[in-house]
Amino acid sequence: MSLNKRDQKHLWHPLTQHKMTKDHLAIKSAKGIYLYDEQGHKYIDAISSWYTCVYGHCHPQVVKKVTDQVSQLDQVVFAGFTHEPAVELSEKLMEILPSNQQKIFFSDNGSTTVDIAMKMSLQYHFNQGKKKLRIIAFENAFHGDTFGAMSVSGLDVYNGPFEDVVLNIDRISVPNDANLKDVINAFTAIVETDEVACFVFEPLVQGANCMRMHKAEHLDMLIEIAQKNDVICVADEVMTGFGKTGSIFAADELQNKPDIMCLSKALTAGMVPMGLTTCTQKIYDAFYADEIAKGFFHGHTYSANPITCAAAIASIELIQSDEIQQGIKMINQNHLIFADKLRNHSKVENIRVKGVILAIDLNISIDRYGKDRNVIFNYFMDKGIYLRPLGNTLYIVPPYIMQEEQLNFIYEEIFRYIYEA
Numbered sequence: 001m002s003l004n005k006r007d008q009k010h011l012w013h014p015l016t017q018h019k020m021t022k023d024h025l026a027i028k029s030a031k032g033i034y035l036y037d038e039q040g041h042k043y044i045d046a047i048s049s050w051y052t053c054v055y056g057h058c059h060p061q062v063v064k065k066v067t068d069q070v071s072q073l074d075q076v077v078f079a080g081f082t083h084e085p086a087v088e089l090s091e092k093l094m095e096i097l098p099s100n101q102q103k104i105f106f107s108d109n110g111s112t113t114v115d116i117a118m119k120m121s122l123q124y125h126f127n128q129g130k131k132k133l134r135i136i137a138f139e140n141a142f143h144g145d146t147f148g149a150m151s152v153s154g155l156d157v158y159n160g161p162f163e164d165v166v167l168n169i170d171r172i173s174v175p176n177d178a179n180l181k182d183v184i185n186a187f188t189a190i191v192e193t194d195e196v197a198c199f200v201f202e203p204l205v206q207g208a209n210c211m212r213m214h215k216a217e218h219l220d221m222l223i224e225i226a227q228k229n230d231v232i233c234v235a236d237e238v239m240t241g242f243g244k245t246g247s248i249f250a251a252d253e254l255q256n257k258p259d260i261m262c263l264s265k266a267l268t269a270g271m272v273p274m275g276l277t278t279c280t281q282k283i284y285d286a287f288y289a290d291e292i293a294k295g296f297f298h299g300h301t302y303s304a305n306p307i308t309c310a311a312a313i314a315s316i317e318l319i320q321s322d323e324i325q326q327g328i329k330m331i332n333q334n335h336l337i338f339a340d341k342l343r344n345h346s347k348v349e350n351i352r353v354k355g356v357i358l359a360i361d362l363n364i365s366i367d368r369y370g371k372d373r374n375v376i377f378n379y380f381m382d383k384g385i386y387l388r389p390l391g392n393t394l395y396i397v398p399p400y401i402m403q404e405e406q407l408n409f410i411y412e413e414i415f416r417y418i419y420e421a
């Protein structure tokens with residue numbers, strides 16, 4: 001029986017209407033920037049497998065760290081025990097995180113990091129006897145698929161069945177030059193009620209919202225207002241973290257640093273899943289007490305799994321290396337040149353670049369998960385390029401090890417598609 005037939009028997013894929021999508025391409029292996037299918041065709045992974053494998057697939061340094069760890073210590077309960085990989089990871093993180101981030105809390109994926117950030121914020125105020133229960137988030141945000149993360153997410157794609165059971169969230173527009181004053185006024189009005197626990201946002205780039213971007217100076221204004229009013233600012237850097245915006249974290253480009261940060265995706269170089277919620281000493285101190293109940297009673301079975309810690313340590317060593325930093329710069333420069341070429345094309349509605357992220361809105365209307373979108377997807381797969389268009393938005397987030405030549409090949413194919421389609 002073919003792999004696809006066997007797949008269809010028992011597997012339920014994410015974000016998939018199975019009646020409309022029967023076949024799933026079987027990928028057999030991956031190395032560097034390439035995915036290889038069963039027939040031996042190769043595809044450039046132009047989105048780093050959802051922004052995870054940013055140093056390329058199966059990077060030798062990550063493979064080595066992980067395999068060394070596998071035979072040393074596989075798993076141990078992190079409530080009550082500790083181990084070298086977790087401690088070393090915390091120390092390494094301190095080298096790259098904004099200096100106000102002092103404490104690290106482990107989980108398994110991006111969604112849980114956001115749930116944890118929300119619970120931490122609520123309990124931070126609760127522990128001080130304050131009733132601050134409201135939460136602010138941007139419109140069209142995406143923070144994940146668990147209940148808390150789904151609640152702060154504003155993208156309403158197919159959330160219908162849950163609409164009446166999610167948390168009630170105060171929504172504000174993402175600021176831009178035109179609406180800045182209104183956004184600040186609306187934000188200030190909510191914050192000054194003294195009922196707000198936290199403000200959750202994707203800093204500088206909203207990934208799932210077609211890579212929409214906003215200015216650091218605008219976000220800085222909102223953070224300043226929030227922090228003046230004892231509202232915890234949560235930067236969800238699950239997508240932006242580890243080099244996507246050019247700096248290691250998007251928060252590096254902000255004057256006002258977030259109180260909590262959420263990390264996942266590229267954190268472990270795409271090798272194994274892990275989530276981290278980091279916070280300031282001030283937040284941690286609100287849980288540090290003689291009363292047990294003031295502690296944070298949240299815990300995942302695989303917290304700080306040593307193998308995932310080893311992968312994260314390797315990832316940090318890579319992002320600190322000259323080679324990777326140069327790769328990020330090279331990709332950004334080439335993106336900017338390509339964007340200039342396409343900017344005034346009649347079929348291009350908007351083109352934007354931030355760090356290694358390039359996004360092109362085409363002048364056509366396409367349903368996010370519809371048939372036309374699959375036509376574009378298949379067009380590029382036939383050329384040997386894996387892209388995952390979001391509606392009419394084409395975007396690339398290449399692995400930082402990509403060479404100029406391979407990058408130019410992707411640009412040329414995008415260029416040809418826009419001219420011919």
Ligand SMILES: *Cc1c(COP(=O)(O)O)cnc(C)c1O
Pocket residue numbers: 109110111112114142143144145202207208236237238239240264265
């Ligand atoms: C992907 C993503 C998440 C969710 O992460 P999962 O690991 O898929 O649960 C949360 N926030 C942002 C900004 C993301 O891009």
